[in-house]
Amino acid sequence: MQAQKNETPSTNIDRKTFSRSFLKRPSTLDVILTFLPKLERDVLTLFVVKMSNLTAMHIERIVQTAYLFNAADQVIKEELRKGHKINKLLFKDAPYFSEFVYSFYVAARYLAEETYYGTEPPKDVAFDEEDIGTNTENMARFFVAEEDTTAESKRLKLVSEANKVVPKAFAIPSYKKINTVLSNLLMQNYIWYTSKGKKTFLNINADFFEVWLKRHEQIVEELEQKKKETNSENEATTFILKKYGPIVYEFFLLDTAYFDDKGSLLVLKYSDEIATYTPY
Numbered sequence: 463m464q465a466q467k468n469e470t471p472s473t474n475i476d477r478k479t480f481s482r483s484f485l486k487r488p489s490t491l492d493v494i495l496t497f498l499p500k501l502e503r504d505v506l507t508l509f510v511v512k513m514s515n516l517t518a519m520h521i522e523r524i525v526q527t528a529y530l531f532n533a534a535d536q537v538i539k540e541e542l543r544k545g546h547k548i549n550k551l552l553f554k555d556a557p558y559f560s561e562f563v564y565s566f567y568v569a570a571r572y573l574a575e576e577t578y579y580g581t582e583p584p585k586d587v588a589f590d591e592e593d594i595g596t597n598t599e600n601m602a603r604f605f606v607a608e609e610d611t612t613a614e615s616k617r618l619k620l621v622s623e624a625n626k627v628v629p630k631a632f633a634i635p636s637y638k639k640i641n642t643v644l645s646n647l648l649m650q651n652y653i654w655y656t657s658k659g660k661k662t663f664l665n666i667n668a669d670f671f672e673v674w675l676k677r678h679e680q681i682v683e684e685l686e687q688k689k690k691e692t693n694s695e696n697e698a699t700t701f702i703l704k705k706y707g708p709i710v711y712e713f714f715l716l717d718t719a720y721f722d723d724k725g726s727l728l729v730l731k732y733s734d735e736i737a738t739y740t741p742y
Contacts, residue, residue, distance in 0.1 A: 490678035494709050501635055504528070505643050506666075507713060509653055509729045510674060515663035522640050524742050527605070527623055528728040529634040531735050533624050534563045536632045538571060556623035565600040570735060601739040613741075678714045681706065687714070 473724065495503060504525060509516070538623065542550055548567045552560040587693045604620065607613045621634045628634075633645075644664065654667045688698035703711050712727045729736075737742055 486672045488680065491673055491677050492706065495511065495709050495713050496707070499643075501525075501639065502643050502646060503709065503713065504727055504729050506647060506652055507727050509647075509664070509666040510671070510713075510715070511729070511733075513671075514667065515656065515665050517565070517661065517663060518641060518644055520742070521644065522637050523617065523731060523740075524736060525640055526617060526634050526637075526739055527736055527742065528732040529632075530562070530617075530620055530624060531566065531732040532728050533628045533632045533634060534566045534626065535571070536566050537563050553623075553627045556627045558619050559623035559627065561606055562620055565604070566674045569598055569739070598739070605740040605742075674714075681710075681714055681716070 498506070505521060505713055508524060510519060537552065541552065548564055550561050550564045551557060552563060567709070604616055605613055607616075626634050644653070648655065648664075652670045653664050653669055656663050656665070685698055685702050686699050690694055692698055692701075699717070702716070707725075712730055715730075
């Protein structure tokens, strides 16, 4: 496999300032979010959550890993829907990704598959006894270096194999696509960069985050007011979700609105899995 180039997003842009109308009207952010491409929303969400200097490589690792977990979930759901067992070689053309899907299923989904996928599992499911006892370790090995294999080469192999077999709607973005997204977010002034020596670090633009905070406070206040009016947390949540839509609901960190939908903000949906199984 060809080694990945250590590229950073283009920072050859002029510094811009947000318009006064944008800063004065945080609700404008709702509209912007609706029209942002999905991958840009995912990356921008990562900056909101992390609130720290990030390298392009670190962003790539987290985003690709979230998409890998999502692809695994989609494969598992489809196989269970067909009444198939989840085994170590689901795809002959993608043996490494097949093993990843199997390990993820055993580690994270097997015990809760009826509630998670809404599908009754096949009656003859059986795992190797050793797999059940070491499921967390089995998952973690996909994201750490070994004696003769780097962690980067493992992830790139997973991405390459996954994209051979999963539907395009669930494809894992390449580093080039992620790099393009970072350049776009820089040009839109949603994020900014600093240079330290030869390294470029990216962070959320302070003005943009101020707008995010204002809008977050507005929606949370409305949610709390609705709870008082209805005396029901569920009714209030449903009202806010229907009013603003799942994209806005998730982006302001109210909850994961999607459960099974491909439109969900994957860096949020899989934050627990990333924290549990990876060093990211």
